Amino acid sequence: MHTPSDAYLKLLRPLLCPCRNHSLEFLAVGHWLITALDDSNLPVHCNVCKCPGTRFDHVWRKVRHLNFRSKQVFILLQLPRIQCEEHGVRNADQRIFDNHSKYSPAFQEFVFQEFFSDQPAGSLARRMMIPTTTMMRIVQSLTSRKLAAHSQRVEGIRSNEDGLDR
Ligand SMILES: [Zn+2]
Numbered sequence: 001m002h003t004p005s006d007a008y009l010k011l012l013r014p015l016l017c018p019c020r021n022h023s024l025e026f027l028a029v030g031h032w033l034i035t036a037l038d039d040s041n042l043p044v045h046c047n048v049c050k051c052p053g054t055r056f057d058h059v060w061r062k063v064r065h066l067n068f069r070s071k072q073v074f075i076l077l078q079l080p081r082i083q084c085e086e087h088g089v090r091n092a093d094q095r096i097f098d099n100h101s102k103y104s105p106a107f108q109e110f111v112f113q114e115f116f117s118d119q120p121a122g123s124l125a126r127r128m129m130i131p132t133t134t135m136m137r138i139v140q141s142l143t144s145r146k147l148a149a150h151s152q153r154v155e156g157i158r159s160n161e162d163g164l165d166r
Contacts, residue, residue, distance in 0.1 A: 008068055015096040015106070018042035019077055031072035038078045044092040046084035053082035056089050063097045065104045072129050075104070100145070103138060111135055112142045
């Protein structure tokens with residue numbers, strides 16, 4: 001039986017911060033569950049302004065990450081919530097989980113990239129071990145977020161130019 005390699009776990013480490021790998025379980029249905037606990041020695045930052053904050057409490061979040069070989073990888077995260085001076089109580093900033101989805105940003109990005117390479121949607125969904133409808137939802141929501149981020153950037157450039165004209 002294959003277990004996620006040290007390399008896979010090493011790649012995970014910066015994404016999990018301020019949590020760290022705690023345990024790995026093989027669940028009978030064919031997926032891996034990696035539990036990551038808050039490491040109270042590491043500083044925490046607000047997920048809005050990225051400023052340092054103090055720990056308030058924790059929430060448990062489960063997120064689907066990139067497959068390992070033919071296994072689905074889920075990560076159960078003991079995510080610290082922090083008290084930010086400006087934004088109140090917020091999830092700590094980290095990279096394995098975003099507020100939009102139960103799929104990790106890396107997983108969504110991979111699906112997005114693969115979707116626009118030349119392959120049938122059905123076989124991609126099978127390879128990623130997700131229903132086709134879920135795959136379409138990921139692609140749609142990531143597309144609209146990318147477009148929103150793009151138009152925000154354009155808007156920013158425009159208002160800078162307006163400022164220069166005056
Ligand atoms: Zn903040």
